[in-house]
Amino acid sequence: MALTLAQLAEQLNVELMGDGDVSVSTVASLQRAGPGALSFLANPKYRRYLKKTRASAVVLSDRDAQDSPVPVLVSDNPYACYARAARLLYPLDKPRSGIHPSAIVDETAQIDRTAWIGANTVVAEEAKIGPSVQIGPGCIVGAKVEIGEGSQLVARVTVLAEAHIGRRAILHPGVVIGSDGFGLAGVEGRWEKVPQLGSVRIGDDVEIGANTTVDRGTVEDTVIEAGAKIDNQVQIAHNVFIGAQTAIAACVGISGSARIGRYCTLAGGVGVVGHLEIADHVHITGMSMVTRSISEPGTYSAGTPLMENRQWRRNAVRMKQLDRLTRRISSLEKSK
Amino acid sequence: MALTLAQLAEQLNVELMGDGDVSVSTVASLQRAGPGALSFLANPKYRRYLKKTRASAVVLSDRDAQDSPVPVLVSDNPYACYARAARLLYPLDKPRSGIHPSAIVDETAQIDRTAWIGANTVVAEEAKIGPSVQIGPGCIVGAKVEIGEGSQLVARVTVLAEAHIGRRAILHPGVVIGSDGFGLAGVEGRWEKVPQLGSVRIGDDVEIGANTTVDRGTVEDTVIEAGAKIDNQVQIAHNVFIGAQTAIAACVGISGSARIGRYCTLAGGVGVVGHLEIADHVHITGMSMVTRSISEPGTYSAGTPLMENRQWRRNAVRMKQLDRLTRRISSLEKSK
């Protein structure tokens, strides 16, 4: 869809610097944009590309606006403003409705007539699929699952029995909701399975990335509150609680019964030990392991910096001697 | 199902302290339980909830029993006792049998008449599906695969050609068994694929979590022995051997040809380098990398502790200087 900058500025409710009759119909990065493209600058790493951009217009913050060679949509949140502009230029497809003839829907399932059930999707007994829900091809929806209005299972999503998914949630391909947690009781050198009797409750506006897994609770439910955003290949174990608006990047693993607060961010590859609590507004940097509860908001880290391999080898040897080194220092101090 | 405490104590063969006529019909955690619920205390972190629990009964060890405000099922393994009680209160569904009309079963496959093949599942030529096997919807069972009595493929499980799965195994959604391993031979700057000609053998009573992958062997089979338990999103590379009763938590990656002993535990996020051996009864703590063979039973760890980010930054700089710091200490010692 093509829109003039004047139209965009009005619909986005932002200031326009430059010719409002210029029209854009596509989006592109600063360095690759050509005529007709709207671009944006949100990460300062890319500021160097602004001066030479061939975009027709750019979304910028006030402080970058004067450096632009082309018209500017000025926003104090350029990334969000760009996102909304992109949605105007590329409107979502109209929701589909109906049930594909190859879908296998139990006769006791309740499918809203505005919902869509894609090819080869299986919907089990007593599932409730709300208005405008979009279930793509190859999904499996278990017995008594409830999916709220406007939610989307993109394709090949598995939601097992009794899980409850709120409104406007998005579940990407390969997601598994409600698998059994890792509940084992050791008995004389063998493992006995602990029945996993809880389910999963997912709030409104939650997004869950490809191949992420969310286990059902052992006795009560695993809970993901409204607005939480979860990236690809994240593992959320049984009984975990994730607070509203918390964002969890890819490859994070959260162990059983951990409780993550609201407005937190967990960067990629973070691991969280079980049975601990993380307060609201806590941020964990990439690949750190959280081994204790965190009661104070702030940013927390673990890990060693990347080194040239030869340097790392020399230093790694010393990591094993650290306690001894400390005692050597103490000894020197005493003999001073 | 409702049972009296007297009935439970008898069936579980444990001592009852309190009124045997009290009946329970559900399970709950100590802090959330209400009347009619059976609870348990296995993790000492939750002992503080015992005194105020509103459960109708609790499974406890002898030492905790006197602190209970409600009747107690006394067990020296409360978690296992709870697990069995929960199974009595929530009996497993009766196994289904038959083949869903939408399933696509090759005419040369042998399906026991007590087995169940779910909707949209595909079973290829010469597969052998044993008695009472439960294969849920959306699964793919490759040619010549064998699945032993009572095993369960929950839903959307992929088992590729010639894999052999024992009895009473449980495979959760998204599991892939028998994918090609990462076998590459470098030839003049390009990679050539090494044919992956082995398969996968999985023993009795093995459980494999959602989205876990187990590669086929390069020449011989990848092996998971009986009773091993594997959590979600674990990666088991080609030619790996995992000993009986070993438990592997989520997000672990085991590289090719590694050999893990029996009765081991690998905590979440552990990585194991290829071509090494880990003895029986070895325990690796979370997110550690195992870079060498381990011949002695015991517990092993790697990694740096979590720190407030500012503190971590200051310390991380020093990790790169450790060898130099050590030499500075040596120099001080010499000049003493």
Add this chain to the structure above:
Amino acid sequence: MALTLAQLAEQLNVELMGDGDVSVSTVASLQRAGPGALSFLANPKYRRYLKKTRASAVVLSDRDAQDSPVPVLVSDNPYACYARAARLLYPLDKPRSGIHPSAIVDETAQIDRTAWIGANTVVAEEAKIGPSVQIGPGCIVGAKVEIGEGSQLVARVTVLAEAHIGRRAILHPGVVIGSDGFGLAGVEGRWEKVPQLGSVRIGDDVEIGANTTVDRGTVEDTVIEAGAKIDNQVQIAHNVFIGAQTAIAACVGISGSARIGRYCTLAGGVGVVGHLEIADHVHITGMSMVTRSISEPGTYSAGTPLMENRQWRRNAVRMKQLDRLTRRISSLEKSK
């Protein structure tokens, strides 16, 4: 298939030491091989098995050849030579063609008549499937996806709209190509979704392991160049670029907009922070986090070595005191 050593030597164009009339029909490891088996020695760890091998022949480098008790195919790249020999002994199945009656193929999709579409696979509108492409059961191929000649989607692969896959690519089960990236703009404490409008371009001869995910680009495409090899459970975020012939082992996570050079290797569990560049010929050892751009070829590492747990606990305390320890050393030096 059985072949004499003379036949193998000729077809592989390598020197034979020993009786060319000996025939082999299978492959095996040195320690497990029996009569009729061809074995190989590529990893020096297994050299000790050479002298007692019962294989009928072994592929060896020149320096190992004299130690062999059995005939030798001599190659300066024994692993690659073995791989080719194995392919001769176990030829690939002839490609199938045709569309399984249960597949659901949109009438506007173009399927080459030599391509194969397996059971329950769904192919959406305007997809283009090239000659000899093998799409196994349970796959989902989105609208306008293009798949080049001879590529293989083994089973249950999901390729979302508009992705472009080159020739002779292999995608293993559970792979998801083209899922939305983790694009979020924070607005007053909530997250707004950033439309993900790019797609994914995968070059010729790329192999992608089970349950690996590759997100579509935000504005331009995520790119994997020709000959790159990617193992299981790898996460490749939006806008990432992976250079030709780069090999990425299992459980690696690459954050958005990172650019990985050509001829690189990333070992298992590596994490790469977003918006950085890694030069050609860079090698990262297992479970390291790459937090900065790398402009020089070479090998890079991070992490702490594995220790017995008691030793690790003592040393880990000191890691939190490293900066203070350094200042204690400086103070000692000053007072010397």
